Amino acid sequence: MSSANTRNAYFDELFSTEGLLWMGQNTNHIPAHPAVKAAMIASIEASEFNAYAPPLGFEALRAAIVADLGVTGVEAVVTEGGVNALATVCRARCRPGTTLVTTDPTWKWPGLFARQQGAEVIELPIYDAAAGYKLTPEALDRAVDGRTAIIYIVDPNNPLGICYTRAEIEAFSAIARKAGALLVHDxxxxxxxxxxxxxxxxxxxNTVVTMSFSKWLGLAGLRIGAFVAAPALAAEIAGFSMGVLGGSVIAQRAALAGLSVKAEWMREVRRINRANQEKIKAAxxxxxxxxxxxxxxxxxLVIETLDAxxxxEALVAACKAEGIMIRQGTYHTERFGDRFIKVSTTVPEAWAETFCAKLPALVSTARTLNHVDSQF
Incomplete structure (x- = not known):
């Protein structure tokens, strides 16, 4: 079986596991807001899915995304997930002889997209408690030169969870402008x-912001995201999109409804997220x-397992056998992946409590595992 088929079978098995606790992909499993569910149902009942959406997204949604970001003089382009936005950006700018500069760890897929276009990927290590697990402007400046097509910063960082300050972002922005590189702020x-x-x-x-509705709103399976940039830059990048017939109509209706109730929704999501993080940290x-x-x-949360x-991979396998999906560090980084697992926390509080209760036995099982199947 090819690696692509093996990977697909792995996730198909997970998806087919009844009652699986999805705690490894940062997806949001808190029950959807009634307004979001109602918008999807209304769209289905109106048979809107029979038609294509506008290629750049519904104008109301594009405007709402920009308003939510709080920036003027820019435009949003709706994409089929945040990953599609990033793939489009990489297609637009990465070429043989160019570089994409990012951190290690980071979210892995933009590096893959850059390599597919023939670009070199430069990963700057940040897994360092003494440096606050952050990229410094000085380190970035040393890595950027005339070859740099894209500087890719995922912020908050996935998987570490650090967040850059205004001063740090402004410094990154200045470095990108000086080099003529595109700053992609995920x-x-x-x-x-x-x-x-x-x-x-x-x-x-020279700045693009990318975003997703998978994590905060819980629409991972609907595949909807966006990139936002100044009009000329947005048009340039949109010219490389493969989603020429628009994104999911149902997903866009859900996203627009979600933005309309975002303040109310996120108060509860953030409360649950922090409560789950607190429980898991103690456990x-x-x-x-x-x-x-x-x-x-x-x-x-990034949970370091090395010193214990x-x-x-053994702990991931033990959890999977008990119907809990968490993530091994090598998904994000080969250099530091043997140090940690990642556990998602926007899940029902009962899921976090189950994970914590089962964890001692899962750790004991993990210590006995000498071989585990491939993980992705």
Missing amino acids: CTYRDFADGHYPALKASTE VEALGFAVAVYPSNGNF GVRP
Whole structure:
């Protein structure tokens, strides 16, 4: 079986597991807001899915995304998930002889997209408690040169959960402008952070913000995201989109409804997220593990297993056998992946309590596992 088929079978098995606790993909499993469900049902009942959506997204949704971001003089382009936005950006700018500069760890897929276009990927290590698990402007400046096509910053960082300050984002922006590079600020997790500063507020020149409705609104399976940029830049990037017939009509209706109730919705989501993080931190520390960044500015925690003598892959396998999906560190980083697991926290509180209750036995099982199947 090919690696692609093996990977697909792995996730198909997970999806087919009745009652699975999805705690590894940062997806949001808190029951949907009634307004969002009503919008999807109304769209289905009106048979809107029989028609294509506008190629850049419904105008009302595009305007609502920009308003939510709080930046003027820019446009939103709706995409089939945040990952599609990033793939489109990489197609627009990455070429042989160029580089994409990012952190290690980071979200892995933009690096793949850049390599597909022939670009070199430069990963700057940030898994360092002494540096606050952050990229410094000085380190970024040293790595950027005339070859740099894209600087990719996921903020809050997935998986670490750190969040950059306004001063740091402004410094990154200045470095990108000086080099003529495109600063891509992946703001997928911004709604879980306090004081997040989108790079478009620093400058709309050579800057793109990407975002997703998978994490904060829980629409992962509907595949809807967006990128936001100044009009000319948005048009340039949109010219490389493969979604020429528009995104899901039902997903866009859900996203627009979600933005209309966002303040109310996120108050409860953030409460549950922080409560779950607190419970999980106490449970893992009682077993000799450490939480790298707490509280996380995302909807996940990086839990360090190395000093406790537990292999991340073994713990992932033990959890999977008990109907709990968590993630091994190597999904994000080969260099540091043997140090940690990642656990998602926008889940029903009962899921977090189940994970915590089962964890001692799961750790004991993990210590006995010498071989585990491939993980993705």
